[in-house]
Amino acid sequence: MKNIKMKSILKNLTFALMAIFLVACGNGTDTPEESNNDGEDTLHVISSFSILSDMVEKIGGDYVQVHNLVPIGTDPHDYEPLPEDIKAATDADLLFYNGLNLEGGEKGWFFRLINSVGQAEENIFEASEGVEPMYLADEEGKQEVNPHAYISPKVGIQMTENIRKALIQAMPENEEYFEQQAKEYLEHLEKIDADYTEKIDSIPEEDRAFIASEQAFQYMTAEYGLKEGYIWAIDTDENGTPEQIRNAVEFVNENQPNVLFVESNVDRRPMQTVSTETGVEIYERPIFSDEIGKPGEEGDSYTDFLEYNLDVIFNGLTK
Numbered sequence: 001m002k003n004i005k006m007k008s009i010l011k012n013l014t015f016a017l018m019a020i021f022l023v024a025c026g027n028g029t030d031t032p033e034e035s036n037n038d039g040e041d042t043l044h045v046i047s048s049f050s051i052l053s054d055m056v057e058k059i060g061g062d063y064v065q066v067h068n069l070v071p072i073g074t075d076p077h078d079y080e081p082l083p084e085d086i087k088a089a090t091d092a093d094l095l096f097y098n099g100l101n102l103e104g105g106e107k108g109w110f111f112r113l114i115n116s117v118g119q120a121e122e123n124i125f126e127a128s129e130g131v132e133p134m135y136l137a138d139e140e141g142k143q144e145v146n147p148h149a150y151i152s153p154k155v156g157i158q159m160t161e162n163i164r165k166a167l168i169q170a171m172p173e174n175e176e177y178f179e180q181q182a183k184e185y186l187e188h189l190e191k192i193d194a195d196y197t198e199k200i201d202s203i204p205e206e207d208r209a210f211i212a213s214e215q216a217f218q219y220m221t222a223e224y225g226l227k228e229g230y231i232w233a234i235d236t237d238e239n240g241t242p243e244q245i246r247n248a249v250e251f252v253n254e255n256q257p258n259v260l261f262v263e264s265n266v267d268r269r270p271m272q273t274v275s276t277e278t279g280v281e282i283y284e285r286p287i288f289s290d291e292i293g294k295p296g297e298e299g300d301s302y303t304d305f306l307e308y309n310l311d312v313i314f315n316g317l318t319k
């Protein structure tokens with residue numbers, strides 16, 4: 001008798017504990033942060049490389065969660081997606097790529113990824129849509145679109161407008177929010193664009209020769225009136241062949257740039273050779289082309305990247 005009573009008390013206690021446990025769990029899902037930042041209120045976005053990912057994050061603000069594909073320090077022209085990239089691409093509501101051949105075009109790594117997960121075409125946006133392409137000659141002398149348009153703040157303005165349009169299309173109920181975010185971002189870019197014009201205009205004509213390793217600065221140099229030299233046309237070609245070095249040495253001898261620039265993500269040795277052969281030194285600070293700075297370091301957002309580059313260019317050429 002006593003035993004049976006004890007069993008029933010224990011049974012009741014177990015139910016009571018389970019009930020407390022369930023209530024506690026239920027409460028956890030009701031916290032305000034979670035209902036604001038998760039589920040239907042957030043666009044799950046993937047973006048192909050660090051510069052674009054930062055732009056989408058800044059313009060999308062509270063309503064986007066961005067999965068960046070090509071990590072800083074890795075070449076965006078040729079990338080092998082990881083298992084987590086494939087998962088993110090499968091689950092994404094919105095997918096951004098730079099375009100202008102940065103990701104290798106229709107047959108490149110980005111479209112291979114998208115096609116392999118069967119994403120709907122209406123979710124995919126080219127950030128550089130409508131940008132007037134410029135061309136470079138590849139190893140075989142074939143004309144190819146130069147992907148590095150975003151190095152010019154002018155192009156950044158156009159990309160911002162494209163990103164805004166895509167976000168509004170994907171989440172029309174937050175149109176006003178995205179308009180406001182984009183407006184502030186555009187104001188910052190317009191200020192940077194004006195700074196590029198003003199600072200580069202102030203450099204004497206004979207000091208406006210600019211040379212870096214890759215022909216990545218074409219859009220920016222054409223926009224603001226610098227004369228561009230380079231060692232190789234694009235990172236995916238062979239880098240630093242004797243012929244490429246010879247051409248770069250010729251550019252330096254002819255145009256007498258004040259300094260030589262080296263990008264943050266390339267092998268320094270070819271430019272070192274150009275420096276040794278011409279007696280023109282390499283500027284002490286690297287310049288950015290295909291990536292932003294690591295978090296917490298210089299140039300770790302797109303707008304900082306642009307401001308940093310202008311600072312490097314101006315100080316290098318007027319040194």
Ligand SMILES: [Zn+2]
Nearest residue numbers: 214216235290
């Ligand atoms: Zn590049």
